[in-house]
Amino acid sequence: VLGRFFVSEGLVCRFGVTRVPNAGAQYLSSTAVACEAPRWDGAMEEVAVEVSVNDGHDYTSDGRWFVYEAEATVSSVVPSSGSPTGAGDAVTVLGSHFQDSEGLSCVFGLALHGRGGYVSST
Numbered sequence: 376v377l378g379r380f381f382v383s384e385g386l387v388c389r390f391g392v393t394r395v396p397n398a399g400a401q402y403l404s405s406t407a408v409a410c411e412a413p414r415w416d417g418a419m420e421e422v423a424v425e426v427s428v429n430d431g432h433d434y435t436s437d438g439r440w441f442v443y444e445a446e447a448t449v450s451s452v453v454p455s456s457g458s459p460t461g462a463g464d465a466v467t468v469l470g471s472h473f474q475d476s477e478g479l480s481c482v483f484g485l486a487l488h489g490r491g492g493y494v495s496s497t
């Protein structure tokens with residue numbers, strides 16, 4: 376979090392209505408604070424990130440946002456097996472919460488990486 380007039384004592388971060396324990400707010404300088412995002416078990420949601428310098432009695436209200444996104448999960452792959460010489464064969468990965476992003480890839484085992492192509496979020 377970038378801002379002004381941060382102090383090392385009494386520092387608290389808040390994500391939405393969730394107050395981050397004191398260890399989750401780290402003073403870096405009078406203009407920078409590192410806030411550890413709390414675990415989020417809900418669906419995708421955008422929450423305000425605010426900082427307090429007086430133990431949580433007052434918070435900033437600058438309208439800065441953090442987006443919690445649902446974690447991608449894999450439910451199956453088709454085909455589920457292949458030949459060791461099948462390099463380059465297409466494998467369809469089914470699941471939920473996939474996102475179209477640069478550098479999309481698949482990992483097979485511990486070391487084999489393949490280029491991915493986005494089709495849909497499922």
